[in-house]
Amino acid sequence: xxxxxxxxxxxxxxxxxxxxxxxxxxxxxxxxxxxxxxxxxxxxxxxxxxxxxxxxxxxxxxxxxxxxxxxxxxxxxxxxxxxxxxxxxxxxxxxxxxxxxxxxxxxxxxxxxxxxxxxxxxxxxxxxxxxxxxxxxxxxxxxxxxxxxxxxxxxxxxxxxxxxxxxxxxxxxxxxxxxxxxxxxxxxxxxxxxxxxxxxxxxxxxxxxxxxxxxxxxxxxxxxxxxxxxxxxxxxxxxxxxxxxxxxxxxxxxxxxxxxxxxxxxxxxxxxxxxxxxxxxxxxxxxxxxxxxxxxxxxxxxxxxxxxxxxxxxx
Numbered sequence: 001x002x003x004x005x006x007x008x009x010x011x012x013x014x015x016x017x018x019x020x021x022x023x024x025x026x027x028x029x030x031x032x033x034x035x036x037x038x039x040x041x042x043x044x045x046x047x048x049x050x051x052x053x054x055x056x057x058x059x060x061x062x063x064x065x066x067x068x069x070x071x072x073x074x075x076x077x078x079x080x081x082x083x084x085x086x087x088x089x090x091x092x093x094x095x096x097x098x099x100x101x102x103x104x105x106x107x108x109x110x111x112x113x114x115x116x117x118x119x120x121x122x123x124x125x126x127x128x129x130x131x132x133x134x135x136x137x138x139x140x141x142x143x144x145x146x147x148x149x150x151x152x153x154x155x156x157x158x159x160x161x162x163x164x165x166x167x168x169x170x171x172x173x174x175x176x177x178x179x180x181x182x183x184x185x186x187x188x189x190x191x192x193x194x195x196x197x198x199x200x201x202x203x204x205x206x207x208x209x210x211x212x213x214x215x216x217x218x219x220x221x222x223x224x225x226x227x228x229x230x231x232x233x234x235x236x237x238x239x240x241x242x243x244x245x246x247x248x249x250x251x252x253x254x255x256x257x258x259x260x261x262x263x264x265x266x267x268x269x270x271x272x273x274x275x276x277x278x279x280x281x282x283x284x285x286x287x288x289x290x291x292x293x294x295x296x297x298x299x300x301x302x303x304x305x306x307x308x309x310x311x312x313x314x315x
Contacts, residue, residue, distance in 0.1 A: 004030050006073070007072075008054040009075035011033070012035070013179070013180065016178050017177055017216055018220055019043060036076075055092060064110060069109075070110065073113075074098060074101050074116075077094050081275065083141065084275070090142050090143060105161075114223060117169045121137050123137055128282075133285075133286070140275075151167065154237060168223060168288075171243065172186075172211055174307065175215075184279075187249060196315050200264045209277070210246050211279060211281065212244070212245075212279075218244050241285040243285040243296070244296035245298075246281055246282040253265040255301060259304065
């Protein structure tokens with residue numbers, strides 16, 4: 001019988017596109033979307049949806065048993081900028097949900113788990129250029145602390161209990177399909193909306209702030225490729241580094257001006273600047289390339305063209 005997949009946090013930025021892609025691959029009825037709130041029309045119409053709080057262990061176990069779930073993608077999380085405003089709530093959501101899922105996997109109620117980490121695990125003392133897979137971390141944000149702790153627990157549950165848990169350190173993600181979710185890298189999505197609507201944008205990061213970024217299609221493909229990989233291939237059970245492109249707000253605005261020549265950008269850095277300054281500018285993802293064949297397909301120019309074309313259809 002075909003496997004059943006449960007996606008927790010299916011209505012978020014990554015969860016929405018991941019759900020739709022997995023439904024195309026496995027069939028709508030085999031992918032159960034869940035969240036504490038309903039999602040957009042396309043998601044809700046595409047297959048089964050269950051209202052579910054990932055921090056409620058009993059409700060989660062009931063859903064896993066009822067749907068005979070084999071794989072769980074735990075996408076529910078409070079992101080970096082929002083987490084700084086609500087640290088207690090962020091820690092509770094980000095960590096309790098992970099423990100709940102790992103416990104079910106330990107008890108053999110789930111066969112395989114995907115849990116997303118982030119470049120937020122790195123801190124101000126981390127090497128900024130081509131940050132290695134294993135390096136100094138020392139995250140300085142609530143989000144980063146929760147992700148670093150989560151990585152350690154994932155590795156522990158794999159080593160101690162044989163849990164097949166897999167993870168990626170996502171960079172900033174760019175998508176035209178869903179709204180930004182409260183992350184520090186969200187300027188790289190907002191800027192396209194403003195460029196089309198106002199031909200101007202005020203960036204909350206400074207002109208030269210370089211950060212690793214990725215077009216959403218690459219992120220979804222990386223996630224599914226990792227989950228399909230033979231477990232014997234996987235040398236990293238904390239979380240894999242992942243890189244596609246790195247750029248600054250100034251470089252992104254220059255790419256946009258190739259399509260909208262009179263676009264202008266202003267810089268008014270706010271509290272998110274300190275968060276961005278603590279993160280790397282580029283990532284060394286050699287282990288991901290060697291272990292399971294990771295290779296990005298979208299760079300800055302391709303991403304810019306797609307974003308402006310697709311968002312332009314909506315305006």
